[in-house]
Amino acid sequence: MQRTLTVLNVAEKNSIAKQVSAALSNNSATRGSTCSNYNPLFSFPYALNGMPCEMLFTSVAGHLMELDFPEAFKKWHSCSPLELYGAPVLKCVPQDKKLVERNLKEQARKCQWLVLWLDCDREGENIAFEVIDVCIKANPRLLIKRAKFSALVRRELERSVQNLGVPDENLSKAVDARQEIDLRIGASFTRFQTLLLQEKFNWEEHGIHDERPIFSYGPCQFPTLGLIVQRQWEIQAHVAEPFWYIYAMYRAPEGQSCTLHWQRDRLYDHVIATILYETCVDAPLATVTKVDARQKLRWPPLPLATLSLQKEAITHLRLPGERMMKLAEELYQEGFISYPRTETDVFDPAYDLKALVREHVNDARWGQHAQRIDSGEMWAAPRGGGHDDHAHPPIHPTRWSAPDANQGWDPNKRRLYEFIVRSFLASCSKPAVGFETQVEVTIAAETFRTTGLMVKERNWMEVFPWARWGGNDNLPVFAVNQTFMPTELLLKDGMTQPPPKMSERDLISAMERHGIGTDATVADHIQKQLDRGYALKDAAQLFSPTALGEALVASYHKMGLSNLWQPTLRGAIEHNITEVARGLRPKQEVLDEAVQHFRGDYIAAAGKQAMMLEEVGRFFGPRAGGGGPGEAGGALPPGDPIGACASCGLNLMLCQPAEGTPFVACSGAPLCRQRVYFPRPTLAADISDQPCATCQLDRGGLRKISFRLRRAAIPPGFEADMVACVLCDQRFKDLCEACGTARPAGQRNNQARGGGGQARGRGRGPAGRCEARASVLTRCVELLRGRGGRQGGMARGPPVCPRHGQPCLVKTSNSAANPGRTFFKCAHPSEAQECLDFMWEDEWNGQPLGASRARRTEPRGRGGNRGHGPRGAGRQQHGGRGNAGGRLVDAATGLPLDANEGSCYKCGQRGHWANACPN
């Protein structure tokens, strides 16, 4: 009688062994224990391609083997780190996996076939060969088979087991090469950095309490750190620049309104912006030149891959990547979602998506939408994002979980499941439909645009509440050649902002873009920055480097070895590894090339180690002695606490250096970089007994600082004695802005690093601005020429202040009662209340004010201020508000006004202006 075939099946983890066994055996598998506690054995009879067999199903726990150096090279002082580039490496089963190995051997001896159910990716293939290696030693006659599967659902598993293939050795070799490169460069540079720095500096003093701290280097962790440091340098290098833009707004008589966006966006030259603005004010009538109305579609989200899910979870669910992956893993192991580590964002056309949708038709929350998809009414085939790892489908729900069945779940797990379901249903739905109207208008040859949007059909957005799509749905109706008078026409200003600190989402995106880490490890590499003390995450969840992190990156930058931290490092390694995976290049060739390359970098770095000592020394005092007081990151001078630091929770200290200006710094310096420098005219600063009403209230409050300032050096409007909160007080900030801050000698300030140059406003680089400036200049020259030759044109210089007889009036628009309406006000601060307080600009007829009429009352929306047309517009349209029968009329009193009938606000009498008041 023929012996029954016995098949050993091995999965990457127990949960998969359990689920596959249950699915293939119809839940009749017998569970038995093995010598490895976490890897039991499931057994059940099965028919493989019609052949009856006994299935034994067990598992490993990830990689079975590790790559390491032999004992002779493991001790750090046993050899130079350089020798690690030529040292032998060994792949062996570590002590904690010995029982897993023993279990495999025991089972292999009973079997004729070995079926590998490892995950279908590069690492899974490598683990498969580790399993083969162990099993073959126990039973050399084993027949090796590979099961390829992508979801833990019965039909998929049965398809897989009836179509067994062979493992792919190239995929596995690519992993071997990656492991060896990572080990050699990671171990050598970690030892280099650690041995160089460990004894040279007093780390204890700087908040690093390990007796022998490790300064690790890795080909993923350093490029990750590099991204954070590079952003920090961009922020430091930013020089704020003022810009100006024309703001126009129109409110139609029917009530609809829109903002008209200047085509030039913004200009960095005040004079030019003013000239263009003045041309608009001169001829403010807007003409509609183009109206483009069309249907617009908003597409549903792409099917989810791991990193897109991480980013979405951070944004919509506020779940950090590492936490989200743990919950997704649980959902996968329980069979509710497909494999959560995938790069694929396109469904195989053969996939039965409708069957997956039908799972959800009875759900009270999204069942109705699922029914509409199932019926075809809402169905649209999901789009593809163009990424396919050929191992797993996009992340999607595989089973419906009734709301009452998952009550015991972690609330975040429920939210994540719901997000994955809704995202899947949305991706199978029709796009949303809107109606967009784009309008272009010109005002004095300047172009402005506005857009309106009406959402007609929400479709996929109905099942995906996180989506936002909307614009101005209250756009006035415009027709080509129509003219209208803008309601507001203002010259506004702003300052360019530095780029923001790195958020976790930014970091993940950048790492994904550069191929740093895998879907499963990106979150770990980010966490490692915090664990190693290379970076900090503040209360707003934004990342910045610590002084240590910055010093390490700056060291390699200085050495001319920026490739060791730049984000392209991992991509370059991965590129060559992929060629091995595809069978295009032999593993050894790629390996030798990489090892030689990094060996060269190591030799260069070791030859310039003095640079690393110097760079780190800028931040950290040496063991004997210390950095200069107050130097960036050096030992802090003595001081007293003023409250808690929002960045790290330690104390903010008012530091009083023996020489130089006091400043506030965190006691966690240099790891924490929180620091506030004081205005240059500071003579003395002490902690006041006044608490700030708003800062750090949840941490016991923050004390205000009492300043004594050099009177001669402070601008008008500031007092020599000031009590201020250094974190929130606007007057303190204004003073810093006006006078600059006093920083200790040696402090770097606004140095552009890493070849980044000066970062300016976002959205338009210097080159773009030069171009814009050139075209604008041409136009301004034309305008100025035209203006000079204009017949009968009014030479419109600034209005003349009636009190001073000079053009000392400025345009102001801060009237609360008349927002957007501008008036002229005397710029002399001491006389602002005494002198001419205002003249509505829309009531100014372009004549010097002294020749027309200035009103004495504060603009409070009195009679004369009732909603007229826009500034400039009113003047054009009405020939000057208050111009009745050729005579000027006082809008407040209705009495006639002219140059001879001035009204003196000082004495209240008519017949003269205040600057000529005899009283």
Place this chain on the structure above:
DNA sequence: GCAAGGTC
């Protein structure tokens, strides 16, 4: 004492 990648 080191990497990155699996998984617990």
